[in-house]
Structures are given as structure tokens and as C-alpha cells.
Amino acid sequence: MNLEKILVFSIFLFYVQAKKALKQSLGGSWTAVTETFYKYDLPASVPGGIYSDLMKQGIIDDIFSSYNDNDTKWVGASNWTYSYNFTVNPNFFNYEHVNLVFEGVDTVADVELNDIRIGTTRNMFKRYIFDIKKHLKADGNNTLRLYFANAPNEALNLNKEQNNHYRIPWECPPEQYHGICHINMLRKMQASFAWDWGPAFASLGIWKPVYLEAYDDALIRDLVVRVEKAADDENYLLLFDVYFANNSQGFLNGTIGAKLYMGFENIYKNFDVQEKVNERGEILKTVSLSVDIPLIRLWYPNGYGDQPLYKTVIYFNSHLDNAVTNKIRKIGFRFVELVQEPLEKGATFYVKVNDVPIFIKGSNEIPINILPEEGQNRRKTRTLLQNAKDVNMNMLRVWGGGVYESDYFYEVADELGIMIWQDFMFACSLYPANEAYLTSVEDEVDFNLKRIYSHPSIVIYAGNNENEGVLADNWYNTADNYTQYKKDYVALYIDTIKTQFDRISKGKGVFVSSSPTNGKLTESQGWVGDSPSNQFWGDVHYYNYILDPWNSNTYPIPRFCSEYGYQSIPFEDSWKTAMDVNFSVSDPLIKWRQHHPIGTSEMALLIAQNLKFPDAYSSNYSREFVYLSQVYAAQAIKIETEHYRRYRSYLTDDGRGYTMGALFWQLNDVWVAPTWSSIDYTGRWKMLHYFAKHFFHNIIITGHISITRELDVYVVNDQLSPVENVNVLFRVYRYDSIDFQPVYEDRLQANLTASASQLLRKVEIDNLFEELNCTLTSCFFYYVIQKNASLTDNVAISPENYIFPGKLKHSSLATTTVQIVMVTKLGPKSYQITVNIERIALFVWLDSHAIMGKFSENGYLQVQSNRTIYFDSCSDITADELKEALTVTHLKDPNWS
Numbered sequence: 001m002n003l004e005k006i007l008v009f010s011i012f013l014f015y016v017q018a019k020k021a022l023k024q025s026l027g028g029s030w031t032a033v034t035e036t037f038y039k040y041d042l043p044a045s046v047p048g049g050i051y052s053d054l055m056k057q058g059i060i061d062d063i064f065s066s067y068n069d070n071d072t073k074w075v076g077a078s079n080w081t082y083s084y085n086f087t088v089n090p091n092f093f094n095y096e097h098v099n100l101v102f103e104g105v106d107t108v109a110d111v112e113l114n115d116i117r118i119g120t121t122r123n124m125f126k127r128y129i130f131d132i133k134k135h136l137k138a139d140g141n142n143t144l145r146l147y148f149a150n151a152p153n154e155a156l157n158l159n160k161e162q163n164n165h166y167r168i169p170w171e172c173p174p175e176q177y178h179g180i181c182h183i184n185m186l187r188k189m190q191a192s193f194a195w196d197w198g199p200a201f202a203s204l205g206i207w208k209p210v211y212l213e214a215y216d217d218a219l220i221r222d223l224v225v226r227v228e229k230a231a232d233d234e235n236y237l238l239l240f241d242v243y244f245a246n247n248s249q250g251f252l253n254g255t256i257g258a259k260l261y262m263g264f265e266n267i268y269k270n271f272d273v274q275e276k277v278n279e280r281g282e283i284l285k286t287v288s289l290s291v292d293i294p295l296i297r298l299w300y301p302n303g304y305g306d307q308p309l310y311k312t313v314i315y316f317n318s319h320l321d322n323a324v325t326n327k328i329r330k331i332g333f334r335f336v337e338l339v340q341e342p343l344e345k346g347a348t349f350y351v352k353v354n355d356v357p358i359f360i361k362g363s364n365e366i367p368i369n370i371l372p373e374e375g376q377n378r379r380k381t382r383t384l385l386q387n388a389k390d391v392n393m394n395m396l397r398v399w400g401g402g403v404y405e406s407d408y409f410y411e412v413a414d415e416l417g418i419m420i421w422q423d424f425m426f427a428c429s430l431y432p433a434n435e436a437y438l439t440s441v442e443d444e445v446d447f448n449l450k451r452i453y454s455h456p457s458i459v460i461y462a463g464n465n466e467n468e469g470v471l472a473d474n475w476y477n478t479a480d481n482y483t484q485y486k487k488d489y490v491a492l493y494i495d496t497i498k499t500q501f502d503r504i505s506k507g508k509g510v511f512v513s514s515s516p517t518n519g520k521l522t523e524s525q526g527w528v529g530d531s532p533s534n535q536f537w538g539d540v541h542y543y544n545y546i547l548d549p550w551n552s553n554t555y556p557i558p559r560f561c562s563e564y565g566y567q568s569i570p571f572e573d574s575w576k577t578a579m580d581v582n583f584s585v586s587d588p589l590i591k592w593r594q595h596h597p598i599g600t601s602e603m604a605l606l607i608a609q610n611l612k613f614p615d616a617y618s619s620n621y622s623r624e625f626v627y628l629s630q631v632y633a634a635q636a637i638k639i640e641t642e643h644y645r646r647y648r649s650y651l652t653d654d655g656r657g658y659t660m661g662a663l664f665w666q667l668n669d670v671w672v673a674p675t676w677s678s679i680d681y682t683g684r685w686k687m688l689h690y691f692a693k694h695f696f697h698n699i700i701i702t703g704h705i706s707i708t709r710e711l712d713v714y715v716v717n718d719q720l721s722p723v724e725n726v727n728v729l730f731r732v733y734r735y736d737s738i739d740f741q742p743v744y745e746d747r748l749q750a751n752l753t754a755s756a757s758q759l760l761r762k763v764e765i766d767n768l769f770e771e772l773n774c775t776l777t778s779c780f781f782y783y784v785i786q787k788n789a790s791l792t793d794n795v796a797i798s799p800e801n802y803i804f805p806g807k808l809k810h811s812s813l814a815t816t817t818v819q820i821v822m823v824t825k826l827g828p829k830s831y832q833i834t835v836n837i838e839r840i841a842l843f844v845w846l847d848s849h850a851i852m853g854k855f856s857e858n859g860y861l862q863v864q865s866n867r868t869i870y871f872d873s874c875s876d877i878t879a880d881e882l883k884e885a886l887t888v889t890h891l892k893d894p895n896w897s
């Protein structure tokens with residue numbers, strides 16, 4: 001028996017004999033009561049939330065339907081009492097410490113145990129631990145009560161109090177949000193009082209687990225595992241920061257066993273611990289394992305390699321009471337750097353993982369559900385992340401107006417290689433910086449960072465969403481008191497959040513103070529830059545609803561674009577979950593849910609820039625408008641994203657470029673509404689999400705037309721290896737071609753450089769078109785990259801792509817019929833569809849309506865008479881059933897006006 005085995009064996013023996021720390025869940029069915037208007041007395045799930053319970057009991061209707069957000073405002077505007085009777089495992093009384101632990105309470109509550117006030121909760125992101133030993137009854141029932149004060153009222157009061165000193169905007173959301181005021185006064189999900197894409201639900205409840213814990217000397221409270229390279233360059237170091245709860249000695253004596261599972265050969269080591277409690281009331285011991293570099297496989301983001309995860313365990317054996325405890329973390333070995341190297345103007349801003357510069361491709365995630373308890377749903381969490389991976393994303397930004405996501409969310413991200421940009425939960429506002437507030441935030445950061453920091457997927461943290469811009473660009477008329485607000489800003493994001501971040505990450509984590517920010521420049525300007533959206537520095541957020549969204553000359557050329565987007569309207573089938581009446585885009589419900597002021601007019605104008613606006617008197621007007629809203633938005637975001645990708649290897653004459661990130665706004669939805677999302681609330685992919693699969697593909701071919709009408713065709717290869725001897729197939733088609741034959745075709749041989757964008761071909765459009773008897777509105781360009789699979793076979797290695805040299809609305813594109821001619825079942829839930837056209841068809845859109853599933857591509861351009869599309873269904877149906885359900889439309893559908 002080797003030493004390691006002896007140690008494990010002896011620990012095992014302790015396990016059998018020792019007095020282990022105890023835990024008793026207090027989750028389950030509680031009782032919730034309100035007497036605000038009527039008396040309601042109902043079973044309440046813990047973990048859970050009051051809106052979910054009221055729906056479950058049939059007391060309120062589905063809050064996502066109709067105007068129920070408005071009709072159920074009383075729920076969040078009422079005070080609720082949650083109570084629970086429990087008996088305690090008698091063993092608890094043999095322990096020195098007995099605590100009541102809440103991992104998350106939403107939000108403002110007084111907590112009583114057996115009629116004795118034991119504490120209050122004021123921050124839904126905080127973990128609350130109350131020492132309750134002396135209040136606990138050994139025999140009979142203990143009664144736990146939480147008196148929840150309604151959040152809107154609490155926010156209002158806090159704001160009144162604040163106004164005695166100075167005001168802290170954002171006071172109230174715009175009228176169109178139908179929202180609630182002063183969310184910034186509360187440490188509560190900032191979007192829960194409404195956003196420009198979401199409803200106001202002042203949620204309330206115990207949204208995360210609650211339990212009793214008992215221990216004598218030793219309890220591992222938190223565990224952070226960090227990965228570093230050893231100085232010798234031959235080993236990786238696994239650093240375990242083991243955070244113990246304090247005990248009555250303020251001292252811990254014992255042995256830590258650290259273990260790394262590697263399949264055959266595990267690594268195990270023991271460490272003596274003699275540690276005193278620190279000034280934060282915790283006992284911290286850091287131990288490390290070192291492992292030979294060749295034994296480890298590195299974790300890579302999606303598209304760059306695998307995501308090997310390793311299980312690690314920390315055991316603790318206390319010499320004081322012989323107790324044994326352990327904690328497990330699944331980790332990945334990966335090394336992250338945010339590179340900000342000086343350029344002639346400004347600096348670069350990109351992420352390197354394992355020394356590989358990564359072009360960031362992805363989107364912004366808003367809360368999985370507007371009810372935080374529902375956001376813990378595992379199936380929804382996995383589906384969302386899988387949908388991101390399915391369209392070649394490698395990053396999601398967890399946006400600062402939502403929540404720190406569940407452990408499961410980050411576990412799945414680790415598994416799928418979806419990197420996470422993690423905002424701290426502050427958005428589009430100014431925030432208080434009084435002592436109580438800062439202390440609360442300090443605890444919030446401490447708890448959440450220790451909880452999530454070990455996940456390899458999280459590569460960058462940001463202090464807030466857009467709050468530097470709020471100040472610098474004077475969003476809320478605060479310029480008069482700039483000095484005060486800047487002082488508060490620094491106190492919150494730098495002196496509090498960054499200080500905690502540096503403490504827990506040991507100064508090794510990647511942190512930016514805001515998004516957008518100018519990175520190093522912001523830092524040198526005392527953390528509030530003059531112009532956070534400066535293209536030469538850091539990241540930018542870019543929105544414009546006036547300029548032509550299909551003209552790439554209109555877009556900025558930043559180092560990194562972490563937000564950009566356009567609104568569109570979900571399809572009718574999704575609206576059916578929210579409205580009973582005949583679908584119409586002018587339905588008051590759609591207006592009610594359009595929170596972005598003048599959003600629908602902007603959409604109409606954006607559509608009309610490139611597409612023929614539908615006839616408002618046509619019977620199909622609403623369907624056409626919805627379809628066009630998705631066409632314009634998908635194509636706009638495609639054009640904008642490809643523009644950022646083209647600039648990965650180029651600088652303009654004035655020094656902009658080397659763009660290394662594109663995160664469009666926004667991935668998901670919290671209700672069926674006109675928003676910027678690529679996946680709607682029902683889980684249906686909008687056209688944008690299908691487009692993302694192509695515009696985020698590892699190899700793309702993409703064109704740009706300059707104002708002098710030169711077409712520049714680029715290839716962008718994000719792969720780490722070059723691709724040699726490819727054929728670039730370049731064609732010109734007439735829109736009204738009757739035989740699908742291009743009027744021009746050539747093939748260019750090329751080698752695609754690794755990790756680069758590369759200009760392949762320049763075309764003077766006027767000259768070529770004169771030769772071809774084309775005009776800007778009679779012909780368009782089409783290209784694809786192929787590789788010889790065999791002597792006779794060329795296979796596409798990039799998505800095919802196209803560019804319209806003139807406005808599509810003036811083009812000679814012909815009306816044609818498009819038909820689904822064949823549906824074949826290939827296997828369980830797997831189908832092949834043949835789409836047949838008479839003439840070239842644009843933005844061909846297949847819809848399976850009530851049958852949920854994913855097409856291999858959708859919204860595509862068809863230049864051949866038959867095209868094969870694959871469909872993965874969520875349910876196993878026959879080919880005929882699918883064929884029956886399927887419909888297809890396109891830009892020149894005879895049914896359109």
C-alpha cells in the first residue's frame with residue numbers, strides 16, 4: 001500500500017468514526033400569506049418565488065400571457081409572510097455552531113425564528129448566515145418566518161431617504177416600460193422592474209436553497225481553485241484556497257488532503273493546517289498540487305479544441321474534533337490574458353486563452369427567466385447554452401442587469417466551451433455608495449466570486465454595464481455634481497468590487513471596470529474616461545437606428561464590440577402563447593410589449609431602407625411585417641458582424657481596427673415581445689440565430705463594397721492552422737435569371753492564413769458590370785470557398801455568401817413560387833427536406849409551426865432549383881406529419897403585397 005492509499009484509507013476511517021458537520025434542508029412546501037387586498041394563504045415552494053406559486057395554485061393566470069404583467073402588479077406590491085414549521089435532528093444540539101443559511105432571498109425580509117428576530121435580508125445576491133443555536137427548540141416545532149416587504153415600496157422609501165442627501169438616478173424607467181421606479185436602490189435583479197426588452201415583475205421569495213448547518217471546529221465554507229504555471233515551466237500548479245467558517249477557538253488545527261483525479265494516476269497530497277481566523281472572520285488556507293505539464297490536457301473555448309474537465313477534492317480532517325469534511329470542484333486547465341498592447345493610437349483589446357488570441361464570437365445573455373427562481377431551471381439553462389454552441393458561438397456575456405447565474409449554468413458552459421464574460425450586477429444607472437450599501441456589495445462579491453471563480457469558462461469580469469458611460473456621457477443630467485458621482489463610482493466599482501476581486505483572485509483575474517470601457521486608458525483617467533465608447537481603446541457598444549443597416553460603411557471599427565443589435569418581432573406561433581385574438585402587428589398587446597420608445601417605427605424605417613415596405617391594407621400585412629423585421633435584422637447583424645471579423649487583421653489609416661470581438665445584443669428573451677433577441681421566449685430560433693451559425697462559422701468569405709463601388713472580398717479564417725489550396729468560387733447572378741446560370745464565374749486558388757482575415761480579391765463593380773450588361777439592381781455577387789474532396793468533388797468549407805450591390809427594394813428580383821417537394825425521414829426525429837424553386841429566391845424561410853425543432857439552415861438564399869435542408873425535431877413524428885406542418889416563404893412570395 002503506497003503512502004497515498006494509506007492516507008486515503010485513514011481518511012476513510014475517520015469518515016466512518018468522526019463527527020461530521022450536519023446539514024438539514026429547510027426547503028419544501030412553506031406557507032405564504034398576504035393580507036394586502038384579499039387574504040391569500042397558499043403553499044409556497046422553497047426554493048421558489050411567489051409569482052410561480054400563485055400560478056401553480058391557479059390564483060393568477062400565466063403571467064407571460066396577455067396583459068397579466070399589468071394585472072398582477074399587486075403581487076409584487078404586497079407584503080408576504082413566508083412560514084415554515086420544522087423539527088430539528090436532535091444531533092444538532094451536540095454541536096457548537098448551528099447556523100441558518102440562506103443562499104438567496106429575494107429581497108427585503110425580516111427573519112424570525114420562534115418569534116425572535118434573528119436578522120434581515122436586503123440583497124438577493126448575498127448568502128445570509130444566522131447563528132441560531134440559542135433560539136432553536138429541541139422538542140416540538142420550530143417556526144421560521146420571513147416577513148417580506150414589497151420591493152417597489154422599499155425602493156421608493158430608500159430613494160426618499162437618499163434624496164435628503166442627493167439624488168441618485170436612474171429614477172424611473174421611461175413610460176413605455178410600464179415599469180417600477182428606483183430599482184438602483186435595491187440589490188435585486190435590476191431588470192425585475194422592467195427593461196426595454198422585458199416586463200416588470202417585482203419578484204419575491206426564497207429563490208435559492210435554505211438549510212441548517214451544524215459543526216464544531218471545521219466547516220469548509222468555500223473553495224476556490226486556481227490554475228497557474230509553475231516557475232519551472234514544467235508543472236502546472238493547482239492552488240486551492242480553502243475558506244473555513246470561523247469557530248470558537250478562532251483557530252484550526254488539522255490536515256488538508258488535496259486530490260486531483262486524472263483517470264489512472266491521481267495526485268494526492270496532505271498538508272498541515274494551523275491557521276488563525278483573519279480579519280474577515282474566515283480561516284483561509286491555500287494549498288497547492290503540482291502536476292507535470294504533459295499529463296494535462298488544456299481546456300479550450302468552443303472551436304479551438306476540447307474541454308477536458310478534472311475533478312478535484314479537498315478533504316479536511318480536524319485535529320480538534322476529528323471531523324472530516326470535503327468539497328468538490330470540477331476544473332479545467334486554461335490560462336487567460338486580456339491583452340492591451342499599445343498601438344500607434346490606443347491599444348489592442350483581446351482575449352488570449354492558452355496563448356492563443358481568440359476572436360470572440362457570441363452574444364449577450366439576459367436572465368434565463370424574469371422570475372429568478374425559474375432561471376434556475378436546468379433544462380432551460382442547458383438548452384440556452386447548447387443553442388449558443390450550435391451556432392458557433394464561443395462566448396456569452398452575462399449582462400449586468402440580471403443575476404449571477406446558477407452553478408449549473410457555469411458547469412454547462414465549462415462543458416460546452418462557451419466562455420463567459422461576467423458582469424457584476426449593476427446596469428445603466430448610478431448607484432449609492434453609502435457604507436451599508438458598500439458592505440452589502442462586498443459580501444455579494446465575496447459570496448458569488450468564491451462560488452463561480454473556479455469555472456474555466458469565466459474568462460473576464462466587468463464591474464458593471466454601461467455605468468461609466470452613464471457618467472461620462474451625462475445620461476441623467478448629473479454633470480453638475482460630477483465630482484460626487486465619480487467619487488461614488490470609484491468607491492463602488494474600484495475600491496469595493498475590484499478590491500474584493502483582486503483579493504479573491506489573488507490579483508490574477510481579468511477585470512475591467514465597466515462595459516464599455518477604454519481599458520487601460522480608463523484606468524489612467526481615474527476610472528471614468530472622457531468617452532467610454534472610444535474606438536481606439538477597450539470595448540464599445542454600438543447602436544444606430546437611422547443609418548442604412550445593410551451598408552457596412554456605417555459601422556464603427558472598434559477593438560471589440562461587446563453590444564450591437566436590431567429589434568425584430570417574433571413569429572405568430574410564438575405570439576399565440578401570449579394572445580388569443582387574431583394576430584396583428586398593430587394589436588395593442590404588441591404595442592404594450594414594445595418597450596423601446598418608437599421601436600416599431602424605427603423597425604419600419606430600417607426595413608424600408610432596403611426592402612419594399614408591405615402594403616398596410618394587404619390581408620397579409622402583419623405576417624409580412626414580422627417576416628421583414630426578421631429579414632432586415634438578421635441581415636443587418638450579419639453584415640455588421642462580418643465587418644468586425646474582417647477587421648481582425650487590419651487597421652484603417654487612422655488606426656482603428658484589429659477588432660477581436662463581436663457579441664451581438666441579445667441572445668434570449670424573457671417574454672414574447674419585439675426585442676433584439678435571436679431566440680424568442682418560446683425557444684424558437686429567429687432568422688438571426690440561423691444567420692449566426694453562418695456569420696460565426698470558423699471560415700467565412702465576406703465582401704465589402706466601398707463608397708467608390710469597389711468590392712473587396714475577404715476570407716476570415718479563425719482556425720489555428722492555414723488551409724491550403726482552396727478554390728474561391730466567385731459568381732455574378734442576375735436576380736431574374738431563368739435558368740440559375742451565373743452570368744459570370746471564376747475560380748481563384750488561395751491559401752488561407754491561420755487566425756487571420758485576408759483580402760483575396762478586389763473588383764471594380766462598375767467595370768465588371770458594364771462588361772456583363774449588369775446594373776446595380778439587376779445583378780448580385782455570390783461566393784463560397786471550396787476544397788477538393790476528390791478529383792471531381794468540391795466541398796464547401798465556408799457558408800456560401802452574397803452581397804447586393806444596390807438596394808434590394810429596387811432590384812429586378814422576380815416573384816416566384818417556392819415549394820417543399822419532398823420530406824424524408826432519415827431516423828428518429830431526423831428529416832430531410834427538398835425545397836424547389838422556379839427562380840432565384842432570397843431569405844427562404846421554412847417554418848414547422850407547432851412542431852418544435854431546428855433546421856440545418858434557414859432564411860437562406862437559393863440559387864439552385866432543388867436544395868436539401870435537414871430538420872431535427874423535438875418530437876418523433878412521421879415525414880407526412882412534418883410535411884403537413886411545414887410552410888415556406890421568401891422575399892418575393894406571391895402571397896406578399
Ligand SMILES: *[C@@H]1O[C@H](CO)[C@@H](O)[C@H](O)[C@H]1NC(C)=O
Binds near residue numbers: 067070071592
Ligand atoms: C394596467 O393596470 C392599470 C391599473 O389597474 C389600469 O388602469 C390600466 O388600464 C391597465 N392597462 C392595460 C393596458 O391593461
Ligand SMILES: *[C@@H]1O[C@H](CO)[C@@H](O)[C@H](O)[C@H]1NC(C)=O
Binds near residue numbers: 030031083084085143
Ligand atoms: C406551525 O405550527 C403552528 C402550531 O402548531 C401552527 O399554528 C401553524 O399553522 C404552523 N404553520 C405552518 C406554516 O405550518
Ligand SMILES: *[C@@H]1O[C@H](CO)[C@@H](O)[C@H](O)[C@H]1NC(C)=O
Binds near residue numbers: 085141
Ligand atoms: C408541528 O407542526 C405540524 C405541522 O404544522 C403540526 O401538525 C404539529 O401539530 C406541530 N407539533 C407541535 C408539537 O406543535
Ligand SMILES: *[C@@H]1O[C@H](CO)[C@@H](O)[C@H](O)[C@H]1NC(C)=O
Binds near residue numbers: 077078149150
Ligand atoms: C409593507 O411593509 C412595509 C415595511 O414593513 C410597510 O412600510 C408597508 O406599509 C407595507 N405595505 C403594505 C402594502 O402592507
Ligand SMILES: *[C@@H]1O[C@H](CO)[C@@H](O)[C@H](O)[C@H]1NC(C)=O
Binds near residue numbers: 253254274319
Ligand atoms: C495540532 O494537532 C496536533 C495533533 O493532534 C498536535 O500535536 C499539535 O500540538 C496541535 N497544534 C496546535 C498548535 O494546537
Ligand SMILES: *[C@@H]1O[C@H](CO)[C@@H](O)[C@H](O)[C@H]1NC(C)=O
Binds near residue numbers: 165166477480481
Ligand atoms: C447636487 O448636489 C447638491 C447637494 O450635494 C444638491 O443640492 C443638488 O440638487 C445636486 N444637483 C443635481 C443636479 O443633482
Ligand SMILES: *[C@@H]1O[C@H](CO)[C@@H](O)[C@H](O)[C@H]1NC(C)=O
Binds near residue numbers: 724725749750
Ligand atoms: C499555397 O501554398 C502552396 C504550398 O505552400 C504553394 O505551392 C502554392 O503556390 C500556394 N498557393 C497560392 C495561391 O499562394
Ligand SMILES: *[C@@H]1O[C@H](CO)[C@@H](O)[C@H](O)[C@H]1NC(C)=O
Binds near residue numbers: 773
Ligand atoms: C442588356 O440588358 C438589358 C436589360 O436587361 C437588355 O435589354 C439588353 O438586351 C442587354 N444587352 C445585351 C447586349 O445583352
Ligand SMILES: *[C@@H]1O[C@H](CO)[C@@H](O)[C@H](O)[C@H]1NC(C)=O
Binds near residue numbers: 836866
Ligand atoms: C428536384 O427534386 C424533385 C423531387 O425530388 C425532383 O422530382 C426533381 O427532378 C428535382 N429537380 C432537379 C432539377 O434536380
